[in-house]
Amino acid sequence: MHALQIMAGKRAYQRIREHHFRPEDVRLILGASGGPKWFVLSHLDRLIARELLPAMSQPVHLAGSSIGAWRMACYASEDPESALQRLEQHYLNQSFAPGMTPEAVSAQCAEMLQQVLGDAYVPQANRLLHIITARCTGVTTHETYWKQLSAFMLVAGTNAVTRRSLRLHFDRHIVQSRPGSLPVRGFPDFRTTGSQLDDDNLFPALLASAAIPVAMAGVRDIPGSSTGLYRDGGMVDYHFDLPFDTPDGLILYPHFAPQLKPGWFDKRLKWRRVKAEHYQDVLLLTPTSAFIEKLPQGKIPDRQDFQRMSDADRIAYWRRSIQAGERLADEFHDWLHGGGTGSMVKPFDPAQF
Numbered sequence: 001m002h003a004l005q006i007m008a009g010k011r012a013y014q015r016i017r018e019h020h021f022r023p024e025d026v027r028l029i030l031g032a033s034g035g036p037k038w039f040v041l042s043h044l045d046r047l048i049a050r051e052l053l054p055a056m057s058q059p060v061h062l063a064g065s066s067i068g069a070w071r072m073a074c075y076a077s078e079d080p081e082s083a084l085q086r087l088e089q090h091y092l093n094q095s096f097a098p099g100m101t102p103e104a105v106s107a108q109c110a111e112m113l114q115q116v117l118g119d120a121y122v123p124q125a126n127r128l129l130h131i132i133t134a135r136c137t138g139v140t141t142h143e144t145y146w147k148q149l150s151a152f153m154l155v156a157g158t159n160a161v162t163r164r165s166l167r168l169h170f171d172r173h174i175v176q177s178r179p180g181s182l183p184v185r186g187f188p189d190f191r192t193t194g195s196q197l198d199d200d201n202l203f204p205a206l207l208a209s210a211a212i213p214v215a216m217a218g219v220r221d222i223p224g225s226s227t228g229l230y231r232d233g234g235m236v237d238y239h240f241d242l243p244f245d246t247p248d249g250l251i252l253y254p255h256f257a258p259q260l261k262p263g264w265f266d267k268r269l270k271w272r273r274v275k276a277e278h279y280q281d282v283l284l285l286t287p288t289s290a291f292i293e294k295l296p297q298g299k300i301p302d303r304q305d306f307q308r309m310s311d312a313d314r315i316a317y318w319r320r321s322i323q324a325g326e327r328l329a330d331e332f333h334d335w336l337h338g339g340g341t342g343s344m345v346k347p348f349d350p351a352q353f
Contacts, residue, residue, distance in 0.1 A: 001288070001290045001291070001294075002288050002290070002291075002331065003287060003288060003290075003291040003324075003327035003328050003330075003331055004044075004285060004286075004287065004288065004291075004327070004328045004331040004332055004335075005258070005285075005286055005287070005288045005346065006283065006284070006285055006332075006335065006344050006345045006346070007258065007283075007284045007286070007345065007346050007347065007348035008282065008283050008284065008345050008346070008347065008348055009276070009279040009280040009281055009282045009283075009284075009347075009348050010276075010280045010347070011247065011280040011281050012250050012251070012280065012281050012282055012283050013342070013345060013347050013348075015250065016283070016340070016341075016342045016345055017342035017345075020339050020340045020341050020342070021250075021283070021335075021336065021340030021341075022340070023052045023055035023056050024055070024056065024057065024058060025249045025250045026052070026056055026058075026060055026249060026250050026251075026252050027058075027060065027061065027183060027246040027248070027249035027250065027251065027281075028060065028061040028062075028063060028182075028183055028244065028246055028251045028252070029048075029060060029061070029062050029063075029072065029075060029251070029252045029253070029254075030063055030064065030068070030240055030251060030252070030253040030255075030282075031062070031063070031064030031065075031067070031068025031069065031070075031071040031072045031075075031254075032064070032065065032066075032068045032234075032238065032239045032240065032253075032255055032256075033065045033066035033067060033068055033232065033233065033234030033237075033238050033239070033264065034066070034067055034068070034234075034256055034302075035066070035067055035212075035302065035303045036067075036091065036301040036302060036303060036305065036318060037067075037256040037257075037300050037301060037302055038067050038068075038071065038091075038256065039088070039091075039092070039300070039301050039318055039321050039322045039325065040256055040287055040295070040300050040301075040321055040322070040324065040325040040328065041254050041255070041256055041325060041328070042084065042088045042322050042325055043322070043325045043326040043328060043329035044254050044285065044325065044328045044329045044332060045071060045074075045075075045084050045254060046081050046084050046085065046329070047329040047332060047333055048075075048252070048254065049074075049075060049080035049081040049084055050081050051333070051336065052252075052336075053075065053080060053127075056126075057126075058126070059126045059127075059128055060126065060127055060128065061128045061130060061181070061182060061183060062075050062076050062127055062128065062129050062130065063130040063132065063174075063182060063240075064130070064131070064132065064209070064233075065132040065133075065209055065232070065233030065234050065236075065237045065238070065240075066209055066210045066212075066232050066233055066234045067091075067210060069131045069132060069205075069206055069209040069210065069233060070087060070113070070116070070206060070209075070210065071084065071087065072129060072130075072131075073117060073121075073123070073129060073131070073202075073206060074086075074087055074116070074117075075127065076123035076124055076127035076129045076177075077117065077121060077123070077124070078122075078124060083116060083117065086115065086116045087116045088322065090112045090115055090116055091112070092315060092318055092319065092322070093315060094108065094112060095311045096108070096306060102143075102214070102215060102216050102217040103217045105215060105216050105217075106207065106211065106216045106217045106219075109207060109210065109216065110203065110207050113203055113206055113207060114203070117203075121202070123177055123197070127177075128176070128177040128178050128181060129176065129177045129197060130174050130175075130176045130177070130182050131174065131175040131176070131197070131202075131205040131206055131209050131233070132172065132173075132174050132209060132233035132236070132237050133172075133173050133174070133175065133205060133208045133209045133219075133222070133230045133231070133232075133233045134170040134171070134172065134173070134230065134231050134232060134233055134234075134235035134236045135170065135171040135172075135173045135193075135225075135226065135228045135229070135230050136169065136170060136218065136228065136229045136230070136231055137168070137169055137170065137171065137228075138168060138169055139151035139154065139155075139169065140152065140155065140169045140170065140213075140229075140231070141218075141228075141229045143217065143218065143229075145214065148213060148214055149214055152213050152214065155169050155265060156265050159263070159265040159266070160265075160269060163189070163262060163263065163266070163272065164189075166190070166235070166236065166263065166265070167189075167190055167191070170190060170235050170236050171190055171191045171192065171193065172187065172189075172190040172191070172192040172193075172233075172236045172237065173192070173193050173194070173195070173222075173225060173226070173230065174192065174193075174194045174195075175194070175195050175196075175197050175201055175202075175205035175222065175224075175225065176194050176195070176196070176197055177197050179194035179195060179196055180194055182194075183244060183245050183246050184242045184243055184244055184245055185243040185244075185245045186243065187242070188243070189236075189241075189242075190236055193225075193226060195222070195224045195225040196224055198223075198224065200223040200224065201222050201223040201224050201225065204219050204222045204223060205219075205222055205225075205230075207219055208222060208230035208231065208232075208233075209232065209233040210232060210233075211230065211231045211232050212231075212232050212303075213231055213232065213235075216232075218230060218231045219231075232264065234263070234264040235263060235264050235265070236263060237262075237263070238261050238262060238263045238264045238266065238267070239255070239260040239261050239262065239274060240260075240262075240274070240278075241260075241262035241263075241274040241275060241278055242278060243277075243278050244278060244279075244280075244281060244282070246281045247281070249281065250281055250282075250283050251281050251282045251283065252283050252285075253282050253283065253284045253285065254285045254286075255284060255285065255286050256286065256287065256300055257286055257287070257292075257300070258284065258286045258348075258352075258353045259353045260273065260274040260279075260350055260353070261273070261274070262274055273350040273351065273353075274350050275350070276348075276349060276350055276351070279348055279350065282348065283345075284348055285328070285332060287300070287325075287328060291324075291327070291328075294324070295320075295321055295324055296317050296320045296321060296324075297317060300321065301317065301318050301321050305317065305318070
């Protein structure tokens, strides 16, 4: 039974069949939203940080939303493997007391970010970081519990009819090492703006990108960006459905499942999928369904585990899931050191999942 499946979009598949996988071909690495679902990828992330990043002498874009933005910030650090290990341990051991306010949850998460990245954090010059946030408009700017809950129920309902309705409620805002440099052919889905990443807005942008509605407070007025309330980047880019444009290289995407959804509100919409043409250059690394079925509880970790389990049981379960994820890293290591050939790679078709 394989733990890892490697899939590639049309152009990526052809490139690897002809030239095998080469780290110098990677132009962009993606990190998706998903909270603790990331844990199954922790060892895979560390392997990429240890073996692939040092071999990428070319500038590489690192784009992420929510926990994916935090992971990509670790990738951009001077010692990415150590940063990823700190993220794993701090995220694993967090605990939220019953009745904590969204402001208190946000403060705890801000402290965790500080401990993971440190006060002296600076993204490396050849690692171009893109932190995706959702700038709220209209009813989604409410911060009181019941108004916010009602607003997001309305958003979910209209999104089920058409994703285009989200334009009424969110703009995409990207805080970037180099504004305007993300390799996409425009942003046809949302009004999209960018601002320069600096010391003043790094932590506010990362906190905003993970600010889950209702559970956390939004971040107001990210320095250097338009005034307003910013929330979880997964509202607009959960698993990404953007017209990526890297015809001269690959997009590396370690992800926790092959079922890719454009936005956070699409999670339960079986008919809503990403577009295959947006994934032409993507090399997708995900666990197999057989691997997931063998995990404790038969699923990958998720945010509901905070409600379902005691802290002790949850942490033990998450730790076992992290340990199981070492198989993903081992199989990817074997593929890389076997030449990175096309023999293990399958064409990626979003309609299959």
